Amino acid sequence: xxxxxxxxxxxxxxxxxxxxxxxxxxxxxxxxxxxxxxxxxxxxxxxxxxxxxxxxxxxxxxxxxxxxxxxxxxxxxxxxxxxxxxxxxxxxxxxxxxxxxxxxxxxxxxxxxxxxxxxxxxxxxxxxxxxxxxxxxxxxxxxxxxxxxxxxxxxxxxxxxxxxxxxxxxxxxxxxxxxxxxxxxxxxxxxxxxxxxxxxxxxxxxxxxxxxxxxxxxxxxxxxxxxxxxxxxxxxxxxxxxxxxxxxxxxxxxxxxxxxxxxxxxxxxxxxxxxxxxxxxxxxxxxxxxxxxxxxxxxxxxxxxxxxxxxxxxxxxxxxxxxxxxxxxxxxxxxxxxxxxxxxxxxxxxxxxxxxxxxxxxxxxxxxxxxxxxxxxxxxxxxxxxxxxxxxxxxxx
Amino acid sequence: xxxxxxxxxxxxxxxxxxxxxxxxxxxxxxxxxxxxxxxxxxxxxxxxxxxxxxxxxxxxxxxxxxxxxxxxxxxxxxxxxxxxxxxxxxxxxxxxxxxxxxxxxxxxxxxxxxxxxxxxxxxxxxxxxxxxxxxxxxxxxxxxxxxxxxxxxxxxxxxxxxxxxxxxxxxxxxxxxxxxxxxxxxxxxxxxxxxxxxxxxxxxxxxxxxxxxxxxxxxxxxxxxxxxxxxxxxxxxxxxxxxxxxxxxxxxxxxxxxxxxxxxxxxxxxxxxxxxxxxxxxxxxxxxxxxxxxxxxxxxxxxxxxxxxxxxxxxxxxxxxxxxxxxxxxxxxxxxxxxxxxxxxxxxxxxxxxxxxxxxxxxxxxxxxxxxxxxxxxx
Ligand SMILES: Cc1cc2nc3c(=O)[nH]c(=O)nc-3n(C[C@H](O)[C@H](O)[C@H](O)COP(=O)(O)OP(=O)(O)OC[C@H]3O[C@@H](n4cnc5c(N)ncnc54)[C@H](O)[C@@H]3O)c2cc1C
Numbered sequence: 001x002x003x004x005x006x007x008x009x010x011x012x013x014x015x016x017x018x019x020x021x022x023x024x025x026x027x028x029x030x031x032x033x034x035x036x037x038x039x040x041x042x043x044x045x046x047x048x049x050x051x052x053x054x055x056x057x058x059x060x061x062x063x064x065x066x067x068x069x070x071x072x073x074x075x076x077x078x079x080x081x082x083x084x085x086x087x088x089x090x091x092x093x094x095x096x097x098x099x100x101x102x103x104x105x106x107x108x109x110x111x112x113x114x115x116x117x118x119x120x121x122x123x124x125x126x127x128x129x130x131x132x133x134x135x136x137x138x139x140x141x142x143x144x145x146x147x148x149x150x151x152x153x154x155x156x157x158x159x160x161x162x163x164x165x166x167x168x169x170x171x172x173x174x175x176x177x178x179x180x181x182x183x184x185x186x187x188x189x190x191x192x193x194x195x196x197x198x199x200x201x202x203x204x205x206x207x208x209x210x211x212x213x214x215x216x217x218x219x220x221x222x223x224x225x226x227x228x229x230x231x232x233x234x235x236x237x238x239x240x241x242x243x244x245x246x247x248x249x250x251x252x253x254x255x256x257x258x259x260x261x262x263x264x265x266x267x268x269x270x271x272x273x274x275x276x277x278x279x280x281x282x283x284x285x286x287x288x289x290x291x292x293x294x295x296x297x298x299x300x301x302x303x304x305x306x307x308x309x310x311x312x313x314x315x316x317x318x319x320x321x322x323x324x325x326x327x328x329x330x331x332x333x334x335x336x337x338x339x340x341x342x343x344x345x346x347x348x349x350x351x352x353x354x355x356x357x358x359x360x361x362x363x364x365x366x367x368x369x370x371x372x373x374x375x376x377x378x379x380x381x382x383x384x385x386x387x388x389x390x391x392x393x394x395x396x397x
Numbered sequence: 398x399x400x401x402x403x404x405x406x407x408x409x410x411x412x413x414x415x416x417x418x419x420x421x422x423x424x425x426x427x428x429x430x431x432x433x434x435x436x437x438x439x440x441x442x443x444x445x446x447x448x449x450x451x452x453x454x455x456x457x458x459x460x461x462x463x464x465x466x467x468x469x470x471x472x473x474x475x476x477x478x479x480x481x482x483x484x485x486x487x488x489x490x491x492x493x494x495x496x497x498x499x500x501x502x503x504x505x506x507x508x509x510x511x512x513x514x515x516x517x518x519x520x521x522x523x524x525x526x527x528x529x530x531x532x533x534x535x536x537x538x539x540x541x542x543x544x545x546x547x548x549x550x551x552x553x554x555x556x557x558x559x560x561x562x563x564x565x566x567x568x569x570x571x572x573x574x575x576x577x578x579x580x581x582x583x584x585x586x587x588x589x590x591x592x593x594x595x596x597x598x599x600x601x602x603x604x605x606x607x608x609x610x611x612x613x614x615x616x617x618x619x620x621x622x623x624x625x626x627x628x629x630x631x632x633x634x635x636x637x638x639x640x641x642x643x644x645x646x647x648x649x650x651x652x653x654x655x656x657x658x659x660x661x662x663x664x665x666x667x668x669x670x671x672x673x674x675x676x677x678x679x680x681x682x683x684x685x686x687x688x689x690x691x692x693x694x695x696x697x698x699x700x701x702x703x704x705x706x707x708x709x710x711x712x713x714x715x716x717x718x719x720x721x722x723x724x725x726x727x728x729x730x731x732x733x734x735x736x737x738x739x740x741x742x743x744x745x746x747x748x749x750x751x752x753x754x755x756x757x758x759x760x761x762x763x764x765x766x767x768x769x770x771x772x773x774x775x776x
Contacts, residue, residue: 001406001466002399003690075398281766291757295684295705302683305400327676381672389648389671391662
């Protein structure tokens with residue numbers, strides 16, 4: 001048992017820190033973290049950043065070198081996520097590509113798919129979205145209705161996806177569609193890699209509670225895909241989608257480290273805000289609450305490391321990822337709620353009128369998505385109960 | 398980096414579990430509660446035979462010479478079976494303090510006997526409000542008058558480390574190794590946790606030889622702080638074991654108990670509660686491992702790490718032990734079923750060695766959320 005970094009790990013960390021100091025956008029480390037607000041400007045800004053990372057060798061940390069990755073260890077990948085959270089690096093626009101599609105293709109894609117897509121995921125040349133959810137298939141994903149039918153040598157896709165994050169900025173979609181209607185519902189699903197820029201695909205933005213247009217409806221009207229665009233085999237998409245979910249590791253790491261940063265900022269907030277001329281941080285009740293959050297954020301960090309140690313030892317990610325996801329999304333929500341409470345009567349002011357920094361209001365509202373996206377907390381609890389504790393499954397139809 | 402048990406720790410854990418099971422597992426605390434205190438003597442002998450009394454005793458005094466992380470798995474297992482006895486007090490308080498502050502004489506006199514299982518220690522640190530314990534140095538002896546309360550297992554321990562006032566000021570605290578079995582009066586008090594027998598120990602003109610002073614005179618506060626850190630980490634580890642057990646108990650029970658034609662564990666109100674228990678356990682385990690790691694490595698943040706573990710774990714232990722009773726329905730409310738053992742142990746540890754609130758005050762202090770820091774920040 002050893003909670004410290006080895007020499008080579010420390011070296012990796014220093015190298016990355018130096019690179020970040022030299023390459024983050026002008027003024028970023030001093031707190032001028034301005035990202036263009038409009039969709040187009042934001043997209044360009046984030047694509048540029050992704051390209052820079054990739055050119056510097058800082059994308060796809062644990063991916064094989066032959067596909068443009070760094071070939072580093074899992075621990076180094078974690079250090080990477082930790083450092084990125086520490087400097088509040090710009091968000092990864094291609095999060096779905098880098099966190100899920102890339103690793104899945106590396107795992108079970110054809111050689112041709114690896115060659116064609118993986119590099120472009122890393123350098124931000126092609127942005128990906130994930131077309132899973134539908135209006136009538138959310139938690140119960142296997143009841144999805146979007147259909148793909150083979151006509152000649154093409155697959156013709158019809159149906160509707162919803163909540164598709166960044167679809168409006170994406171070049172490709174990792175999409176699940178029904179290819180068989182007989183048998184059990186999760187047996188007739190196929191995973192396709194679908195080009196977004198084609199006449200049969202239309203996206204419409206959805207406004208979310210934090211006044212952003214990050215997710216979309218995606219309409220598929222005779223959209224077209226080839227045999228070569230199928231991941232795994234026809235009717236094997238459910239298994240493929242599970243592979244994809246098992247690659248959540250990176251996303252969960254990101255969330256865990258974001259929490260550490262969020263906690264530090266919460267303390268700064270309590271140091272900045274005053275009540276009756278005294279900084280809030282001196283209030284014993286505030287101190288008690290912060291101490292609880294401190295213990296919990298540390299606990300989640302160490303739990304994440306423990307689970308990582310397990311998957312390094314066994315060579316495969318375990319169901320503990322669901323625990324990490326569940327716990328970190330809930331805690332993130334709790335801390336942001338507390339940040340709102342600390343801001344007193346002016347806590348609802350936002351955008352340019354925000355009391356301290358509009359990101360508190362924005363992140364607070366955004367945090368409601370944490371416990372819904374990627375499988376709701378209730379669904380995660382079912383997974384943990386069934387796979388880790390062996391409790392009986394819900395009755396399903 | 399490696400955050401899980403190594404081979405040696407795993408071996409200690411498995412050996413302890415097998416040994417405790419061979420001795421009856423939860424029948425051990427049950428027997429003890431029913432007055433069959435010889436079970437404790439047997440248990441201690443067995444632990445010594447396994448070498449578990451000398452894990453952190455240096456080799457030249459008959460031990461194995463390992464550190465705190467090696468006793469961690471044993472402590473967890475003891476918590477899992479609500480084992481009575483002053484094991485944490487002996488291995489995570491007396492041994493480390495003797496190692497660090499004991500004279501060569503004292504080490505030779507006590508450590509080999511501790512390692513062989515002959516000598517058991519407890520500690521007496523809380524004064525009787527109305528009868529504070531004072532020690533006057535007269536010639537070669539300290540003369541003790543006054544009383545200590547809430548001393549665990551005074552009946553079973555051979556010696557105790559006692560914090561005494563040796564001067565006029567509040568800071569004049571010294572630690573003495575006291576053979577209370579001589580003629581101190583040990584009066585048991587009743588506690589809901591009958592697996593940890595508590596005593597009021599009264600001294601009147603009780604002589605303690607000067608050479609039994611542990612560390613410097615009036616340096617007791619500092620020494621105590623070091624010792625209590627390690628002891629608090631140890632008790633936090635036993636809580637992890639206790640929580641691990643109640644999660645297991647609940648999961649097992651709700652899988653087999655059927656109502657409305659199905660296992661009650663299928664109802665999400667029950668199922669999700671067990672998951673919440675598991676998540677609390679995960680947090681507690683992580684904080685406990687980290688605290689123990691800082692103790693063994695004398696890390697700069699030991700004090701805070703231990704306070705995080707103690708404040709979180711004691712509340713989480715109570716919460717999970719409560720939920721465990723609820724998950725068992727009427728059965729959980731019976732004396733016969735084991736649920737209450739964990740609840741009672743959790744309560745008796747809640748404020749022992751500092752309440753959760755006090756430990757959170759430590760976290761605040763260590764994090765620098767005090768005045769000076771803020772003034773600096775505003776400048
Ligand atoms: C910010 C954000 C981004 C997203 N991005 C994407 C994306 O890029 N691609 C994509 O495909 N999807 C995306 N989603 C969709 C997300 O995966 C779904 O919203 C989620 O799976 C829940 O489905 P639903 O919205 O249909 O809710 P429902 O499944 O209808 O759930 C409603 C409520 O019922 C509960 N519930 C449902 N079933 C059970 C059960 N068995 N037991 C207990 N409770 C249950 C849920 O927990 C929830 O509280 C995103 C969602 C959000 C909020």
